[in-house]
Amino acid sequence: MSYTAPLKDMLFDIEHLASIGEIARLPGFEDAGLETAQAVLEECARFNQDVIAPLNIEGDRNPSSFKDGQVATTPGFKEAFAQYVSGGWQGLQHPADFGGQGLPKTIGAACGEMLNSANMSFALCPLLSDGAIEALLTAGSDELKAVYLEKLVSGQWTGTMNLTEPQAGSDLALVRSRAEPQPDGTYKVFGTKIFITYGEHDMAENIVHLVLARVTGAPEGVKGISLFVVPKFLVGKDGALGKRNDVHCVSIEHKMGIKASPTAVLQYGDGTAASIADSAGPGAVGYLVGQENRGLEYMFIMMNSARYAVGMQGIAIAERAYQHAVAYAKDRVQSRPVDGSMNASAPIIHHPDVKRMLMTMRAYTEGCRAMASVAAAAYDAAHHHPDAEARKQNQAFYEFMVPLVKGYSTEMSLEVTSLGVQVHGGMGFIEETGAAQYYRDAKILTIYEGTxxxxxxxxxxxxxxxxxxxxxxxxxxxxxxxxxxxxxxxxxxxxxxxxxxxxxxxxxxxxxxxxxxxxxxxxxxxxxxxxxxxxxxxxxxxxxxxxxxxxxxxxxxxxxxxxxxxxxxxxxxxxxxxxxxxxxxxxxxxxxxxxxxxxxxxxxxx
Amino acid sequence: MSYTAPLKDMLFDIEHLASIGEIARLPGFEDAGLETAQAVLEECARFNQDVIAPLNIEGDRNPSSFKDGQVATTPGFKEAFAQYVSGGWQGLQHPADFGGQGLPKTIGAACGEMLNSANMSFALCPLLSDGAIEALLTAGSDELKAVYLEKLVSGQWTGTMNLTEPQAGSDLALVRSRAEPQPDGTYKVFGTKIFITYGEHDMAENIVHLVLARVTGAPEGVKGISLFVVPKFLVGKDGALGKRNDVHCVSIEHKMGIKASPTAVLQYGDGTAASIADSAGPGAVGYLVGQENRGLEYMFIMMNSARYAVGMQGIAIAERAYQHAVAYAKDRVQSRPVDGSMNASAPIIHHPDVKRMLMTMRAYTEGCRAMASVAAAAYDAAHHHPDAEARKQNQAFYEFMVPLVKGYSTEMSLEVTSLGVQVHGGMGFIEETGAAQYYRDAKILTIYEGTxxxxxxxxxxxxxxxxxxxxxxxxxxxxxxxxxxxxxxxxxxxxxxxxxxxxxxxxxxxxxxxxxxxxxxxxxxxxxxxxxxxxxxxxxxxxxxxxxxxxxxxxxxxxxxxxxxxxxxxxxxxxxxxxxxxxxxxxxxxxxxxxxxxxxxxxxxx
Known part of the structure; x- marks a missing residue:
C-alpha cells in the first residue's frame, strides 16, 4: 500500500493556522516562509513516499533480529538510513552551527509526520537522535557538544534515551543504575536498562546513549539522578572511533508492533568490553551531562521533544491507516446503497456507515494535525520571538499543548487504526492486507514516552x-x-x-x-x-x-x-x-x- | 496467566436478572433451576480453568499450521477437545433426543463465556458446531438429522458455516458457488469458500460443512441460494465413514489474532478426491437442507445463534483481559499514591487512573454479561413458554437484543482489551506478557458473523x-x-x-x-x-x-x-x-x- 503525503492539508495548517508568515518574521527564521515550507515538504514527500514507505510492511515481516550481541535491522533499512543521512533530514530543525538547517518546528513537524506515516519503526531512530541532540544542546558542555553534536545532527551517529529499568518505568525515582566518578573526570556506569529503542543496530557507526544513573552517594529519589553520555564506541579527541565501550545489548523484545524497531535490553558495565583492558576494571565509560543530580531535568528536555514527536506518530499512523482504508473502500464492491441510488452492488464507500468510519478517521487526523501545527508554531515563537512576554505566553501555550498532542493524538490513533481494520472487514484481520499492522503498531503510542x-x-x-x-x-x-x-x-x-x-x-x-x-x-x-x-x-x-x-x-x-x-x-x-x-x-x-x-x-x- | 470463572457474578445474573426460577417453571426445563445452574457452572469452571485456559497462550505461539491439505492444530488442542467431547459439553443446550442435555440458554450462555475466556481460538470449533446443529434441527430432513445430529451433538464430528466467497462477504447476493442436482437426489457442489473457521482440522473424525450455493438455474440474488450439508468424509447409511468427499482445504490464513483457530480456504469440486473414482466426475457430494432457494433463511438460524455466541466471546475476552490486568495492577509497584496515603511506591492499583481503567473494564464486562443473560432468558421463554403471547413478546425482545449483544459487547471488548494492554504499560506491548494477545484476538469479533x-x-x-x-x-x-x-x-x-x-x-x-x-x-x-x-x-x-x-x-x-x-x-x-x-x-x-x-x-x- 503506497503512501501519499497530505501536502495540501499540511500546508493549509502551516499557512493559515500556524501562520508561517509570522514565523518568518522571527529572528533566525527569515528564510522559513511559505515557499520554503512548500519546497521542503515536497522534497520530503518524494523521499518518504519513494524510499521509506515501501519498507514499512517489510519491517513487519522481517523484524530486527538479535544474535551474539548484534542487531540486524530489516533488509533495506541500512541503505534507506544512509539516504536519510545524505539528504540531511536529521538536521532539519537543528542549529546551523552543528550542520543543521535550523528550520522552524512548524515545518519540521510536518516532515516528521511524513517520515512516521511512511514507516514508524524506521522513524523511531531519528526521533531518538533528535532527543539526544536537544539534551546536549541544552545541557552539554562545549567539549561534549564538540565531540558529539555534529555527528548526531548529520545522522552519522544515532542517539538513544536510557531511562527505564525493570523496576523503574513511569517511576524514575526507582532508578538504580549507578555511576562511579573516576580520577580523570569520567564516570564508570553500571546497570541494566530496558526498552531502549534502537539501543543497538547496524545503521550507524556509533550509538550515543543518554543514560540516567546515580552517582555514588547521591540522594535517593529523583533528586539523585544524573545524566550521562555513554557512547557505544569510545571517541578520541579527534573524533575518531576508539574501542568498544562496556555497554552491550543482551536481547531485544518480541513485540506486538513496530517490530522493525529494535527494543534493546542494555547491560552497562558487565566487563565484557574490549575497553576494560585499558582500565582499572569493568564499567561503561560515561561523561556527565551538565551537573550531577540534575539528570531528570535534562531528561525532560529530551522527553518533551520526544512527547511531541510521539503525538505526531499518532497523527502519522492515523493518516496512513486512513489512506489505506479509503483505497479499499473505493475498490471493494459489496451491496447496494440503502437509498436505492444504484441498481447494483457498489463500492463500499457508498454505504453511510463506511463513510462515517472514514469521516471519523479523517476528522480525528486533520483535527490533531491542526492542533500539532499550532503547537509547533508556539514552540517556534517561544524560542525565537524578540519579546520576552510573547516568548513566555507561547511557552505556556506550548507546554499546555504537549500532553494534548501526545495523549490525545495517540489515543485517537487507536480508534482510527481500529476503524481502519474495520473498514476492511475480514480482510482487515489478515496480516497480508496491511491494515492490522497499523493497529498493532499504534498501541505502543499511548504507552511510551509517558503513558x-x-x-x-x-x-x-x-x-x-x-x-x-x-x-x-x-x-x-x-x-x-x-x-x-x-x-x-x-x-x-x-x-x-x-x-x-x-x-x-x-x-x-x-x-x-x-x-x-x-x-x-x-x-x-x-x-x-x-x-x-x-x-x-x-x-x-x-x-x-x-x-x-x-x-x-x-x-x-x-x-x-x-x-x-x-x-x-x-x-x-x-x-x-x-x-x-x-x-x-x-x-x-x-x-x-x-x-x-x-x-x-x-x-x-x- | 490463569483464569478464574466469575461464578458469583454469573450466578447473580442468572438468579436475579434472568430469573432462573421462572425458567425452571417452563415445560422442558423442570430440572434447570438455580441448583442445576450452580452445579453445571462449577463443573464447567473447573474444566475450563484446568484444561482449556492453559492452552490459550500456546495457541498464539504455535498456531494451526497447514501442509498438503491437512491442518495440524496447536499441540494439546486435540487432547483437550477429546476431553470436551467426553465431558458432554457440546450437547449442553441441545435436545436430549440427540444425546444433548437440553439445558436452557441461560445456563449454556454462561458456560460459553467460560470456554471463550479460557481460549477463544479453541472455543470457535464448538461454536460453529452449535450453529450447524441449530440449522439441521430447524430445517434438516429426518434422514439428515438421523445421520448427522447425534455425532455433532456429542462432538464426535464438528460443523462449519460456509458463506463467504472472495467476492461475497457481507453481500451474500454475490454468492457464486453452485450445486448441480444428481439423479440420486444428491447434489454436486462446486466453488471456493473463504474464511471458513475450523474448515479443516485434526480434532474430529469428520467435518460437516454447511454450505451456501446456487442450484443450477436458480434465481439471482439472495432468493436463489440453497443450503447444503457437505461432509468431509461421506457417511454410509449405517453412519460409518466412507470415502473422502471432493472438498479440500487449499490454505489457511495468516491472521492478527485467534491464530490457533484455522481459517480455511475450501475448494469444492476440484476433482482431487478419492470419491470421484466412484462417480461421474468431480464435485463435492452435498445434501440439500430443507427446500431449494431458502438457504439464506436457514443460514440466518445459524447466524443468529452464532451472533449471540460471538457477543459472548466479546464478554469472555473482556473478562479475561480484566483478570489479567487486575493481577498485574496488584503486583506492579510504581510511584506513590497522589493523596499521600502511602509513604512509599505502591502497587499501581492504588493510582486513580489505574482504578478508572480497571473499573471501566469491569463495568463494561458486567454490564454486557447482564444484558446477555437477560437475552438468554428471553430466548428460553420464547421457545418454551406455554403462552403464545408470552412467546411472541420474548422472541421480539430476544431478537432486539441479538444485534446489541453481538455489536455492543464486541465493540466494548476492543476498548477493554486495549485498556488491558494499557494497564500493563510497556510490558503490555511485549508478547510474552499475554495482554497483547487479547487485543489482537478481540479485533475479529466486530467483524465476523456480520460486522x-x-x-x-x-x-x-x-x-x-x-x-x-x-x-x-x-x-x-x-x-x-x-x-x-x-x-x-x-x-x-x-x-x-x-x-x-x-x-x-x-x-x-x-x-x-x-x-x-x-x-x-x-x-x-x-x-x-x-x-x-x-x-x-x-x-x-x-x-x-x-x-x-x-x-x-x-x-x-x-x-x-x-x-x-x-x-x-x-x-x-x-x-x-x-x-x-x-x-x-x-x-x-x-x-x-x-x-x-x-x-x-x-x-x-x-
Missing part, C-alpha cells in the same frame, strides 16, 4: 493546577473569540460547529475550575478524571482548530480559492464538531460528577 | 423500523419501571444511576423516533447513525441491567446477604452509569443532528 495517564498527570499538575488554571482559561478565551468569528458566518456548517464548540468550551472551563480548585484538597477525585480531562481538552483544542479552519476555508472558497479542498475542509470540520466534539459535555459530567465511583470499589473486590 | 455495521443495519431495519419502534419502546417502558424502583432508594448510588438512566432512556426514545420515522424517507440519514444507534442502545440496555442489579444488591445487602459482593455490584453499577451511560446523550446529538455531515464529503475528496 496517557502520565501525560494527564502533567496536564493536571504542572499545566493546570500550578497556575490555577490561568493558561487553560487563556485558551478558553481564545476559543471564545473563534466563536465570535463563527457567529458572523451565515452557513449551516458554521452554526453547527459554533453550537458544539461553545458547549465544549463551557464544559472545559467547568472542568478546569474543578481541577484547579480541587487538586490539593481532593487529589483522588481530580486524578480519577485526569485522563478524561486530557481527552476533553485535546478533543476541544483539535475541534477549535478545525473551527478556525472552517472560517478560513469559507472565506477562501468565497474567493474561489481551491474550492473543492475548502469544501472538504468545511465538511470535515462540521463532522468533527457533530460527532467528536459532541462527546465533550458527557466527559465533563463524568469528571465533575463521577469521581467518587472511580475509587469506590474495595481493593479486595477487584 | 458491527451489519448488526446495526439489522437493528435499524428489521428490529426497529419494521415494527415502527414498538419493541424498542416497550423496552423503554420497562426501563422506566426500573427508574421508578430506583427512585424508591435513598442511596446516593441509586440517585446517581437514576439520573443517568433517565437521561439515556429519554435519548434512546428520541433516537428510536428518528429511526422509525425516517428510515424510509431519509435512509442515508438514518443509516449514517446506525452504528451509533446500536452503541447507544447497547450502552443503555447494559446500564439498565446494572441498574436492576443495584436495586437487587441494595436489597440483599440490607438483609446481610454477601455484603461485600453486593457493595461491589453497587459500586460497579454506579461507575457504569456515571462513566459509560453518561455518553448516551452525546450519541443522541450525533445521530439526530449530525447525519448530514456523515455523507457531505464529495467522494473525490476522500
Amino acid at each position: 496517557t495517564a502520565i501525560q494527564a498527570n502533567d496536564l493536571v499538575g504542572r499545566k493546570t493546577a500550578r497556575d490555577g488554571g490561568q493558561t487553560a482559561k487563556a485558551i478558553a478565551a481564545q476559543i471564545e473569540r473563534t466563536e465570535v468569528e463563527l457567529a458572523k458566518s451565515s452557513s449551516a456548517a458554521a452554526a453547527a460547529v459554533l453550537k458544539r464548540l461553545k458547549a465544549a468550551r463551557e464544559a472545559f472551563v467547568e472542568v478546569v475550575d474543578f481541577v484547579a480548585g480541587q487538586t490539593k484538597a481532593s487529589p483522588n477525585a481530580v486524578f480519577a478524571g485526569s485522563v478524561p480531562y486530557l481527552m476533553l481538552a485535546g478533543n476541544l483544542v483539535a475541534g477549535w482548530q478545525l473551527a478556525r479552519s472552517l472560517i478560513i476555508a469559507e472565506d477562501l472558497a468565497s474567493h474561489s480559492v481551491d474550492v473543492d479542498f475548502m469544501q472538504a475542509k468545511i465538511a470535515t470540520a462540521r463532522f468533527y464538531a457533530e460527532h467528536i466534539l459532541a462527546k465533550v459535555p458527557g466527559i465533563r459530567d463524568s469528571i465533575v460528577d463521577g469521581a467518587e465511583s472511580v475509587t469506590a470499589l474495595a481493593l479486595d473486590a477487584f | 458491527t455495521a451489519i448488526q446495526a443495519n439489522d437493528l435499524v431495519g428489521r428490529k426497529t423500523a419494521r415494527d415502527g419502534g414498538q419493541t424498542a419502546k416497550a423496552i423503554a417502558a420497562q426501563i422506566e419501571r426500573t427508574e421508578v424502583e430506583l427512585a424508591k432508594s435513598s442511596s446516593a448510588a441509586a440517585a446517581a444511576v437514576l439520573k443517568r438512566l433517565k437521561a439515556a432512556r429519554e435519548a434512546f426514545v428520541e433516537v428510536v423516533d428518528f429511526v422509525a420515522g425516517q428510515t424510509k424517507a431519509s435512509p442515508n440519514a438514518v443509516f449514517a447513525g446506525s452504528v451509533p444507534y446500536l452503541m447507544l442502545a447497547g450502552n443503555l440496555v447494559a446500564g439498565w441491567q446494572l441498574a436492576r442489579s443495584l436495586i437487587i444488591a441494595e436489597d440483599l445487602a440490607s438483609h446481610s446477604v454477601d455484603v461485600d459482593f453486593m457493595q461491589a455490584k453497587i459500586a460497579t453499577a454506579r461507575f457504569y452509569a456515571e462513566h459509560i451511560l453518561a455518553k448516551v446523550p452525546g450519541i443522541r446529538d450525533s445521530i439526530v443532528d449530525g447525519a448530514e455531515s456523515v455523507t457531505a464529503l464529495a467522494l473525490d475528496a476522500f
Whole structure:
C-alpha cells in the first residue's frame, strides 16, 4: 500500500493556522516562509513516499533480529538510513552551527509526520537522535557538544534515551543504575536498562546513549539522578572511533508492533568490553551531562521533544491507516446503497456507515494535525520571538499543548487504526492486507514516552493546577473569540460547529475550575478524571482548530480559492464538531460528577 | 496467566436478572433451576480453568499450521477437545433426543463465556458446531438429522458455516458457488469458500460443512441460494465413514489474532478426491437442507445463534483481559499514591487512573454479561413458554437484543482489551506478557458473523423500523419501571444511576423516533447513525441491567446477604452509569443532528 503525503492539508495548517508568515518574521527564521515550507515538504514527500514507505510492511515481516550481541535491522533499512543521512533530514530543525538547517518546528513537524506515516519503526531512530541532540544542546558542555553534536545532527551517529529499568518505568525515582566518578573526570556506569529503542543496530557507526544513573552517594529519589553520555564506541579527541565501550545489548523484545524497531535490553558495565583492558576494571565509560543530580531535568528536555514527536506518530499512523482504508473502500464492491441510488452492488464507500468510519478517521487526523501545527508554531515563537512576554505566553501555550498532542493524538490513533481494520472487514484481520499492522503498531503510542495517564498527570499538575488554571482559561478565551468569528458566518456548517464548540468550551472551563480548585484538597477525585480531562481538552483544542479552519476555508472558497479542498475542509470540520466534539459535555459530567465511583470499589473486590 | 470463572457474578445474573426460577417453571426445563445452574457452572469452571485456559497462550505461539491439505492444530488442542467431547459439553443446550442435555440458554450462555475466556481460538470449533446443529434441527430432513445430529451433538464430528466467497462477504447476493442436482437426489457442489473457521482440522473424525450455493438455474440474488450439508468424509447409511468427499482445504490464513483457530480456504469440486473414482466426475457430494432457494433463511438460524455466541466471546475476552490486568495492577509497584496515603511506591492499583481503567473494564464486562443473560432468558421463554403471547413478546425482545449483544459487547471488548494492554504499560506491548494477545484476538469479533455495521443495519431495519419502534419502546417502558424502583432508594448510588438512566432512556426514545420515522424517507440519514444507534442502545440496555442489579444488591445487602459482593455490584453499577451511560446523550446529538455531515464529503475528496 503506497503512501501519499497530505501536502495540501499540511500546508493549509502551516499557512493559515500556524501562520508561517509570522514565523518568518522571527529572528533566525527569515528564510522559513511559505515557499520554503512548500519546497521542503515536497522534497520530503518524494523521499518518504519513494524510499521509506515501501519498507514499512517489510519491517513487519522481517523484524530486527538479535544474535551474539548484534542487531540486524530489516533488509533495506541500512541503505534507506544512509539516504536519510545524505539528504540531511536529521538536521532539519537543528542549529546551523552543528550542520543543521535550523528550520522552524512548524515545518519540521510536518516532515516528521511524513517520515512516521511512511514507516514508524524506521522513524523511531531519528526521533531518538533528535532527543539526544536537544539534551546536549541544552545541557552539554562545549567539549561534549564538540565531540558529539555534529555527528548526531548529520545522522552519522544515532542517539538513544536510557531511562527505564525493570523496576523503574513511569517511576524514575526507582532508578538504580549507578555511576562511579573516576580520577580523570569520567564516570564508570553500571546497570541494566530496558526498552531502549534502537539501543543497538547496524545503521550507524556509533550509538550515543543518554543514560540516567546515580552517582555514588547521591540522594535517593529523583533528586539523585544524573545524566550521562555513554557512547557505544569510545571517541578520541579527534573524533575518531576508539574501542568498544562496556555497554552491550543482551536481547531485544518480541513485540506486538513496530517490530522493525529494535527494543534493546542494555547491560552497562558487565566487563565484557574490549575497553576494560585499558582500565582499572569493568564499567561503561560515561561523561556527565551538565551537573550531577540534575539528570531528570535534562531528561525532560529530551522527553518533551520526544512527547511531541510521539503525538505526531499518532497523527502519522492515523493518516496512513486512513489512506489505506479509503483505497479499499473505493475498490471493494459489496451491496447496494440503502437509498436505492444504484441498481447494483457498489463500492463500499457508498454505504453511510463506511463513510462515517472514514469521516471519523479523517476528522480525528486533520483535527490533531491542526492542533500539532499550532503547537509547533508556539514552540517556534517561544524560542525565537524578540519579546520576552510573547516568548513566555507561547511557552505556556506550548507546554499546555504537549500532553494534548501526545495523549490525545495517540489515543485517537487507536480508534482510527481500529476503524481502519474495520473498514476492511475480514480482510482487515489478515496480516497480508496491511491494515492490522497499523493497529498493532499504534498501541505502543499511548504507552511510551509517558503513558496517557502520565501525560494527564502533567496536564493536571504542572499545566493546570500550578497556575490555577490561568493558561487553560487563556485558551478558553481564545476559543471564545473563534466563536465570535463563527457567529458572523451565515452557513449551516458554521452554526453547527459554533453550537458544539461553545458547549465544549463551557464544559472545559467547568472542568478546569474543578481541577484547579480541587487538586490539593481532593487529589483522588481530580486524578480519577485526569485522563478524561486530557481527552476533553485535546478533543476541544483539535475541534477549535478545525473551527478556525472552517472560517478560513469559507472565506477562501468565497474567493474561489481551491474550492473543492475548502469544501472538504468545511465538511470535515462540521463532522468533527457533530460527532467528536459532541462527546465533550458527557466527559465533563463524568469528571465533575463521577469521581467518587472511580475509587469506590474495595481493593479486595477487584 | 490463569483464569478464574466469575461464578458469583454469573450466578447473580442468572438468579436475579434472568430469573432462573421462572425458567425452571417452563415445560422442558423442570430440572434447570438455580441448583442445576450452580452445579453445571462449577463443573464447567473447573474444566475450563484446568484444561482449556492453559492452552490459550500456546495457541498464539504455535498456531494451526497447514501442509498438503491437512491442518495440524496447536499441540494439546486435540487432547483437550477429546476431553470436551467426553465431558458432554457440546450437547449442553441441545435436545436430549440427540444425546444433548437440553439445558436452557441461560445456563449454556454462561458456560460459553467460560470456554471463550479460557481460549477463544479453541472455543470457535464448538461454536460453529452449535450453529450447524441449530440449522439441521430447524430445517434438516429426518434422514439428515438421523445421520448427522447425534455425532455433532456429542462432538464426535464438528460443523462449519460456509458463506463467504472472495467476492461475497457481507453481500451474500454475490454468492457464486453452485450445486448441480444428481439423479440420486444428491447434489454436486462446486466453488471456493473463504474464511471458513475450523474448515479443516485434526480434532474430529469428520467435518460437516454447511454450505451456501446456487442450484443450477436458480434465481439471482439472495432468493436463489440453497443450503447444503457437505461432509468431509461421506457417511454410509449405517453412519460409518466412507470415502473422502471432493472438498479440500487449499490454505489457511495468516491472521492478527485467534491464530490457533484455522481459517480455511475450501475448494469444492476440484476433482482431487478419492470419491470421484466412484462417480461421474468431480464435485463435492452435498445434501440439500430443507427446500431449494431458502438457504439464506436457514443460514440466518445459524447466524443468529452464532451472533449471540460471538457477543459472548466479546464478554469472555473482556473478562479475561480484566483478570489479567487486575493481577498485574496488584503486583506492579510504581510511584506513590497522589493523596499521600502511602509513604512509599505502591502497587499501581492504588493510582486513580489505574482504578478508572480497571473499573471501566469491569463495568463494561458486567454490564454486557447482564444484558446477555437477560437475552438468554428471553430466548428460553420464547421457545418454551406455554403462552403464545408470552412467546411472541420474548422472541421480539430476544431478537432486539441479538444485534446489541453481538455489536455492543464486541465493540466494548476492543476498548477493554486495549485498556488491558494499557494497564500493563510497556510490558503490555511485549508478547510474552499475554495482554497483547487479547487485543489482537478481540479485533475479529466486530467483524465476523456480520460486522458491527451489519448488526446495526439489522437493528435499524428489521428490529426497529419494521415494527415502527414498538419493541424498542416497550423496552423503554420497562426501563422506566426500573427508574421508578430506583427512585424508591435513598442511596446516593441509586440517585446517581437514576439520573443517568433517565437521561439515556429519554435519548434512546428520541433516537428510536428518528429511526422509525425516517428510515424510509431519509435512509442515508438514518443509516449514517446506525452504528451509533446500536452503541447507544447497547450502552443503555447494559446500564439498565446494572441498574436492576443495584436495586437487587441494595436489597440483599440490607438483609446481610454477601455484603461485600453486593457493595461491589453497587459500586460497579454506579461507575457504569456515571462513566459509560453518561455518553448516551452525546450519541443522541450525533445521530439526530449530525447525519448530514456523515455523507457531505464529495467522494473525490476522500
